[in-house]
Amino acid sequence: MKTHAHTTRLAAKILDDITTKNSAYWKRREQTSALTLFKEAAVRIPAYKDFLKQHDIDPRKITTWKQFQTVPITDKDTYLRQYSLAQLCFDGTLHKPMVFASTSGSTGKPFYFPRDRELDWQQSVLNELFLKNTSLGTSSSTLVIITFGMGVWIGGLINYQAFELVSNRGYPVSILTPGVNKDEVLKALRDLAPLYEQTVVVGYPPFVKDIIDDANVQEIPLKKFNLRFLFAAEAFTETFRDYISATAHVKNPLLDTLNIYGTADIGPMAFETPISILVRQYATKNKKIAERLFFRKNASPTFAQYNPHFITFETLSENILVTGNNIVPLIRYAIGDSGGVYSLGDIIEIFRSNDIDLLQEARSKNIPIYSLPFVFVHERKDFSVKLYGAIIYPEHIREALLDQSLVAHITGKFSMQIKYNRKNNQYLQIHIELRPHTDASRKLTRHIQKTIVHYLLQANTEYHNNYTHFAKKVTPKISLASYGSPDHFKIGIKQKWVEKI
Missing domain, CATH: 3.40.50.12780 (ANL, N-terminal domain)
Incomplete structure (x- = not known):
């Protein structure tokens, strides 16, 4: 068992690494950590040993990072739900x-x-x-x-x-x-x-x-x-x-x-780190940087750095894979998110191509610069709705509801879903939570509706195209709910932004 003194020294060392090590070190550390965990899991975890056998993988032949990237992907359905909890743990036991x-x-x-x-x-x-x-x-x-x-x-x-x-x-x-x-x-x-x-x-x-x-x-x-x-x-x-x-x-x-x-x-x-937030702020204002970084002009993905002492990220066709240790270790695990991975050098070059010296900007704001690798994560497609072919993400609506003309009246929480009318035509229904002691009114409903449409036209080119041709069909229907309404806004639980029929 590690002593308090040992874990305190180790924490201090890792924090020192974060502030002093360069990108080359983190790349080596990431690959070494993943390969080491893979080898241990292949020997000591009954479920993973069987999983590799089922896929005709001899773990003794996986010795390089390139070979590791050929190892089959795991996920909840093809791996975690196929074995008992004990089999997924080291040495096949829950006695810990x-x-x-x-x-x-x-x-x-x-x-x-x-x-x-x-x-x-x-x-x-x-x-x-x-x-x-x-x-x-x-x-x-x-x-x-x-x-x-x-x-x-x-x-x-x-x-x-x-x-x-x-x-x-x-x-x-x-x-x-x-x-x-x-x-x-x-x-x-x-x-x-x-x-x-x-x-x-x-x-x-x-x-x-x-x-x-x-x-x-x-x-x-x-x-x-x-x-x-x-x-x-x-x-x-x-x-x-x-x-x-x-x-x-x-x-x-x-x-x-x-x-x-x-x-x-x-x-x-x-x-997030100070430098990752700074990069994201620039990407929000500069669509060219956003498109280079996130492959979308109007996106606000999570953009963060990670510590290869603890975790490894890969991407395969924009699907994020994670390798990390736990009671149930995960090897090349598809978390269900999409995004990408960068080094600090990659980010610096993207900014340089847009005539911005990122490091100089960071120094001018007196913030620390870490060479840890970066990962960006888009909202999941299954957390979106599709309206006449246009994918509407919660982030588009969240942004609209933070408009200065609205924040005094609504909390910013909402729930959206695609519904169908009597003629079987689809429409977007958005339920929006009012602030305490705020009453619903036609005037407020219309103003919220116009604001959401305005933001969607700016952020979503597919929606803009549809609106040009059939504005009435893609204009969302707004329903205002009292604060804490049990139908859509139960107090104290994670908000469900998208409801599926």
Whole structure:
């Protein structure tokens, strides 16, 4: 068993690697880590040993990175659901300390993933890095308010355990876990936050927005708290980051906001850094950069860096594959997301081709530059709707609902689905949640409808083409729902942006 002193030294070494190692080191580390895990899994995991046998793969002949990339892909259906949980674990046994987390079931039946303290520790290294990136210094007293649900999902518990590990390494961190009890979160902001030099709010982006909006309505003096935000569970746009930063009086969004790309399958996989946020900000404003980076002009994918000490990413036909260790190790595992992988050098060259010196821009903003590899992740196609052939992603609607003319009336949460009328013609139905004490009206409904259409025409060329030919058919129908409406907006659970019939 690793001692506290050993894990503290190891965390310090990895944090030093993040700040000092170059891209060549990370490439070597990534490939070595993946090959080492593959060889161990091929010997010690009964399910993976059988999986390789079924695909006529002799693991002894896989000795190079190029050969590793020929190993068959695994996923939930072709691998995880084909074997018992014990068979998926090292040495075929469950006789070890474990904590379970469940997937949300967004794409099918929930799956229960076990993890050990190693993943909590990996998350703690990320959280420590976030704490270090502050102008206040690491000796500042810090209140961490965790607003993720503290149930079977991974976000709440892993962040509690990770911040506890960070505090055990000598940081003056105090933790409160109100979960999705918004009244308790607001009480903590009012009564506890003033006692600390900075406050970190950890949570699901739409719920955090609810908290900040309500705090401002209640005249809680957020400006005094040096608020910082650690998000996870879904992507958001730079407009959303700007909104949170302005309404919560965030000092430096590059340093004081961070979104994690993670999953119950294997925990935190990648994380925003100041340089990744800066790149994304430029891509939001510069369509040429966005198209070079993300293969789409009007996209707001998650864009993050990852630590090859812990995880390896590959892409195959834009499908993201991940290799990482856990109680149930995953080898070339198709997570179900699409995107791509870059080195820092790749990003620098894309910016240079657009006459921008990325490193100079970063230095001018006094932010750290890490040579860790990058990954971008688009919203899943199964989290979208198709209206007369045009794919409508939730990000298009989210952006529209952050329009300054709307934010005083609505929370930003919505649910959309394709329906059919009596003539069997399809139409887009969007249910939108009102702010507390806001009444629905025809005037507000029409204004929201016009705003959404305006943003869709700018962001979606297929929709624009359809609107030119049959505007009435593709104009969405808007339904306004009261705050916390149980039909579409149950308080405290992950928002379901797309409903399938």
